[in-house]
Amino acid sequence: MRPVLAAISIACFASGMPFSTRLVGSLTESLFSGLAGLADLAVPPQCLMCDTLTAEPGACCAQCWQKLRFISEPYCAISGRPFEYDPGAGAVSPEVLAAPPPYNRARAAVIYDSASKGLVTRLKYGDRLDLAPWMAQWMVRAGRELLEPGVIVLPVPLHATRRIGRRYNQSAELARHVAKSCGLDCRPGLLTRSRKTRQQVGLSASKRERNVAGAFRVPAQARGVVRGSNLLLVDDVFTSGATANAACRVLLRAGAARVDILTFARVEPTATEALYTA
Secondary structure, eight states: HHHHHHHHHHHHHHOOOOHHHHHHHHHHHHHHHHHHHHHHHSSSBBBBTTTBSSSSTOOOOOOHHHHOOOOOOBBBBOOOOOSSOOOTTTTTOOHHHHHOOOOOOEEEEEEHHHHHHHHHHHHSSSSSGGHHHHHHHHHHTTTTTOOOTOEEEEEOOOHHHHHHHHOHHHHHHHHHHHHHHHEEOOOOSEEOOOOOOOTTOOHHHHHHHHHHHTTTEEOOHHHHTTTTOOEEEEEEEESSHHHHHHHHHHHHHHOOEEEEEEEEEOOOGGGGGHOOOO
16 A cells, blocks of 8 residues: 555656645545456456356356355244244244253354355365355344444364364354454454364264364453453354354353354254265
């Protein structure tokens, strides 16, 4: 930005034009708008899911858009699990009544199936960090009621060795963009993964719970921030809830006032084993 400002000030001096911040802002905006247009010509916008050319960035082609199953009401007021019929406002699913989760509310943007799996896989394993801001936009729409002023956003953490191998945490990327779009604070360091666990992929619900038991902790230096705060825990996929529950319990024990869960996708209970494989 500084070289741009310097170039504009020199041009103003040479032409005798008055230099002002308003003029600089206008010229800078025009310059970057033009550069963005050139970038679109060099690399035209493509569908997020299949790379077909689209009219604008961050869009899906008509065929892929129709395949996505966005989650909308009616759903369980706590778990966010979609209902097949409308049982009325504030209805809670039988699973939640039988075993209330530690989190306050959970929401997800889409059903995890063969269509949305492609986006998750590209982001998680394919170095497609460019997908994160667009996926986060869908998450914001799905979790609007959770994104209250003062909420602190944090991702489900990766163990250090896994993060080195993957080079980034896809959940942290989603959390960062969710927080940025809502003007909220994102604090990845509030929760760490203290024990390396097996990949959750392919494990049954009971094995998932055992796998993540004792895997998370709140660092001593983060306890002051966690205590009394309303937190929003972000992940890519909500499967059995084992990871979210384990992380949530640790945050509540550290004094969090409330923990909500927001994910990009949610696995249907009947499809957990069939779909969540990679």
